[in-house]
Amino acid sequence: xxxxxxxxxxxxxxxxxxxxxxxxxxxxxxxxxxxxxxxxxxxxxxxxxxxxxxxxxxxxxxxxxxxxxxxxxxxxxxxxxxxxxxxxxxxxxxxxxxxxxxxxxxxxxxxxxxxxxxxxxxxxxxxxxxxxxxxxxxxxxxxxxxxxxxxxxxxxxxxxxxxxxxxxxxxxxxxxxxxxxxxxxxxxxxxxxxxxxxxxxxxxxxxxxxxxxxxxxxxxxxxxxxxxxxxxxxxxxxxxxxxxxxxxxxxxxxxxxxxxxxxxxxxxxxxxxxxxxxxxxxxxxxxxxxxxxxxxxxxxxxxxxxxxxxxxxxxxxxxxxxxxxxxxxxxxxxxxxxxxxxxxxxxxxxxxxxxxxxxxxxxxxxxxxxxxxxxxxxxxxxxxxxxxxxxxxxxxxxxxxxxx
Amino acid sequence: xxxxxxxxxxxxxxxxxxxxxxxxxxxxxxxxxxxxxxxxxxxxxxxxxxxxxxxxxxxxxxxxxxxxxxxxxxxxxxxxxxxxxxxxxxxxxxxxxxxxxxxxxxxxxxxxxxxxxxxxxxxxxxxxxxxxxxxxx
Numbered sequence: 001x002x003x004x005x006x007x008x009x010x011x012x013x014x015x016x017x018x019x020x021x022x023x024x025x026x027x028x029x030x031x032x033x034x035x036x037x038x039x040x041x042x043x044x045x046x047x048x049x050x051x052x053x054x055x056x057x058x059x060x061x062x063x064x065x066x067x068x069x070x071x072x073x074x075x076x077x078x079x080x081x082x083x084x085x086x087x088x089x090x091x092x093x094x095x096x097x098x099x100x101x102x103x104x105x106x107x108x109x110x111x112x113x114x115x116x117x118x119x120x121x122x123x124x125x126x127x128x129x130x131x132x133x134x135x136x137x138x139x140x141x142x143x144x145x146x147x148x149x150x151x152x153x154x155x156x157x158x159x160x161x162x163x164x165x166x167x168x169x170x171x172x173x174x175x176x177x178x179x180x181x182x183x184x185x186x187x188x189x190x191x192x193x194x195x196x197x198x199x200x201x202x203x204x205x206x207x208x209x210x211x212x213x214x215x216x217x218x219x220x221x222x223x224x225x226x227x228x229x230x231x232x233x234x235x236x237x238x239x240x241x242x243x244x245x246x247x248x249x250x251x252x253x254x255x256x257x258x259x260x261x262x263x264x265x266x267x268x269x270x271x272x273x274x275x276x277x278x279x280x281x282x283x284x285x286x287x288x289x290x291x292x293x294x295x296x297x298x299x300x301x302x303x304x305x306x307x308x309x310x311x312x313x314x315x316x317x318x319x320x321x322x323x324x325x326x327x328x329x330x331x332x333x334x335x336x337x338x339x340x341x342x343x344x345x346x347x348x349x350x351x352x353x354x355x356x357x358x359x360x361x362x363x364x365x366x367x368x369x370x371x372x373x374x375x376x377x378x379x380x381x382x383x384x385x386x387x388x389x390x391x392x393x394x395x396x397x398x399x400x401x402x403x404x
Numbered sequence: 405x406x407x408x409x410x411x412x413x414x415x416x417x418x419x420x421x422x423x424x425x426x427x428x429x430x431x432x433x434x435x436x437x438x439x440x441x442x443x444x445x446x447x448x449x450x451x452x453x454x455x456x457x458x459x460x461x462x463x464x465x466x467x468x469x470x471x472x473x474x475x476x477x478x479x480x481x482x483x484x485x486x487x488x489x490x491x492x493x494x495x496x497x498x499x500x501x502x503x504x505x506x507x508x509x510x511x512x513x514x515x516x517x518x519x520x521x522x523x524x525x526x527x528x529x530x531x532x533x534x535x536x537x538x539x540x541x
Contacts, residue, residue, distance in 0.1 A: 309442055311468040315407070315415055327442045328468040333507070335442065346440035383421055383472060385446035385464035386439060401438030402517075 003319040005365045009204075009299060009358030010153050010181060011323060015250070016206035016359065022253035023208065026246035034243040035234060045245045052252025059255040060179075060198065061189035062215050068235045069248055072212040073180045074104040076199035077147075079214055079239065080176045081108045083225030084145050084197070085117050088174075092142035096173075098122040098130050100338045101149055105178055109147075118142070124341050128157035128291035136167050145174045150182035150198075154325065154338040154354055155291030156300025158186065165194025174223060180204050184258030185266060185297050190215055196223050202247065206359055207254030211247030214238075265359060270298035272357050272366045277301055279370035284377055286390070290325075290339055290352060301355040304339075304348040305373075307387035308380045313353060316376035320369050325352035347396075407469055408503035414473035419480050422462040424448045432526025436517045443467030443511070445475045447518035449482055449490070451526055456486045463518075470508040474498050474515035487523050 006014065026048060034049045036042025053064040070076045085095065097109055099121045109119045120138045122130050130148065139146075146168050151158045161177065168175040176197040182188050184205035190198055201212035216238065217223045231240025280287055286306040302325075305313065310326030323329070325336030327350060335349035353373070357366065381387040386396060407415070423446070426433040430451050437444040443466060450460040461479035465472045477498060482490050495512035498504070504512055 307466060309467050309471075312415070312472060315469040326468070346442075350439070350442040383418060383464055384466045385435065385444055386466045388423065388464060396439060401440075401444070402436050 001362070001364050001368060004321055005319065005361070005369060006321045007355050007357060007361060007365070007369060008321045008323055009356035009361075010156070010354060011356070012203045012209065013206045013358055014360055015203075015208055016254065016257060018257060019207050019250050019253045023246045023250040026249050030245070032245075034245055035232065045243075049243050049245060049248045052248045052255075055252040055256040055259070056200075056213055059188075059259045060183065060200075060215060061191040061193075063218070065236075066190075066215050066218050068214045068216055068238045069243055069251075070212045070214055070239055071210055071244070072203070073102075073178060073199045073201035076201070076212050076214040077102070077104040077178055078108050079225065079228050080197045080199060081105065081112060081145070081147060082228050083238070084174060084176070084223070085112050085115075086226040087224045088144040092140075092144040094118045094120070094140055094142040095145045095147065096120045096122065096135065096138050096143060097147045098124060098149075099341045100124050100128065100152055100154075101147070102153055102178055102180070105147055105149070126342050126344070127294075128152060128155050128338075128342055129159060129295065130164075132160065132163055132167065135164065136171075139167070139171045139173060143171065143173050145176060147176040147178070150177045150179035150188060151186070151297050151300075152291070152338060153181050154336060155302045155342075156181070156297035157291040158182065158295045158297065160295075161193045161195065168196075169194060174221070181297060181300075184255065184262060185269075185299065187262070190217070196221065197225075202251035202254055205254045205258055208247050208250040211244050211251050213251065266298040269357050272361065272363060273299055273301050273355070275363070276355060276357070276366050276370050277303075279367075280373060283370075283374040288344070288348060290342060290344065290348070299357040301357075302339075303353055303355075304344070304351040305353065305377045306348065306351055307384045307390060308351050308377050310350055310352055312380055313351075313373075313376055316380065317369075317372050320372060322356075323354045325354070326350045410477075410502050411470055411473040411504070414476040414502070415469045418463075418472060418476045420460075420462050420476065420483075421464065423464060424450055424460070424462055429453075429529055430526075432522040432524070432529065434518045434521025434523075434525060436521055437467070437514055439466065443471045443514060445471065445514055445518040447475060447478060447515075447522045449487075449522045449526060451487060453530070456488075458482050458485050458487065458490060467514075468508070468511065470502070470504055471511040471514060473502055474504075474511045475518060477501060478515045478519055482519065487526060490519055490523050493519055 032041030032045035034045040196217045198215040203209040290302040310324030311328035339349035461482040463475040495516040498512035
């Protein structure tokens, strides 16, 4: 077993060697511009991007013409939200989203608000899922778009896509989903799920960074999007810019592999995830799962180790790459807004660790991680005045703290 | 973030971890911070009533590695000082000793606060004890 162990696969994934291999000819041998229409260099590049387009479409139940290539999911989310708000401005100016979206959606919504769009941020229940009645109640005759992520990047909970789509359809509202974490991990099908616009990115499914796609429905309804980048009118006018051919080939190859292997792989990942969870629950007291286990990505585990601060835990397991919702590990010095939204209290957000098990993790690695985390949590609890007080029976919630 | 060697040393081998009887008259206890802020420090000093010298210091900290290191270092520095010398320890001394980056300065502030709270508790107990003695006689 090689150290350090990478177990932060919600942040990014290692490029699959098969994906890398598929990409390599497109740097130096087939280097043409896919938009060059009058020579073989261009034709070969275009053929490669169209093949990739088909692989992506096949993975999500779309048609190739509904795939728009972008630089990644942040761009896809920006294009979807801004492009729809602009295109449908005459129909209405209200967008509904939720508080636990990725910043690429939330900050785009904030910008839209400055431009006069009204945005409703739905809360989530303690299990991390939105309340469908609240969604229904939030819709007005001005609502043009609902944007709800497929699966959350921190706690891995999977939102009820079909039910949301049904409500959107009933009310004649478009439905966008940031599906970055779900694609290639669980079955996503824009047709049976009823999604109109969907964002995805290559680097979360063992593809390269810097390339993604936006699915834009062409039928029932035909969704129109105002381009947010001016230029050569590529991608049917929705996204100008010379296509990143090697990246697109990589995204296509990653989708192709995911389609072949997802069913098998997700079983393996959920076995490993459950093994880790069971180990932690067996050997430690006062550990809490953040978000529902019932509707969850197979490879996600987000756990709070009460009375232990997340960054100090990461420091103790420094040969394992994972993430924490602790304030000390974030750029803003605020604990995770996703965990805060679950209403469990900031103290549990500070104590949280996100494990993202991936294609290249082995069972030995998972066992090592389990042992190491247990050891370090026990050591840090010996150091923790809160653990000592809790064991003495002090009710910490009734203490008066000197907040600073 | 890269931690300094001294922070890593205190994190890996924390000095003077533990608790003393907070009801004992020669023990001063300071508890600062809050769980929802992500750090709580408990620092205790045991003072020789004759000399006013701190003979022992203990800590327990819930917080990041720099918070653990700051409080561990504080206990090292406290031992052998008089209570008044202890009050002269400044957070900036801790910052420079541990090479804390700007984002971790609040950990050193918390350690200074914990020292002041522990000494304050000892002094409070002490003066109360003195008054009682007076009233009895």
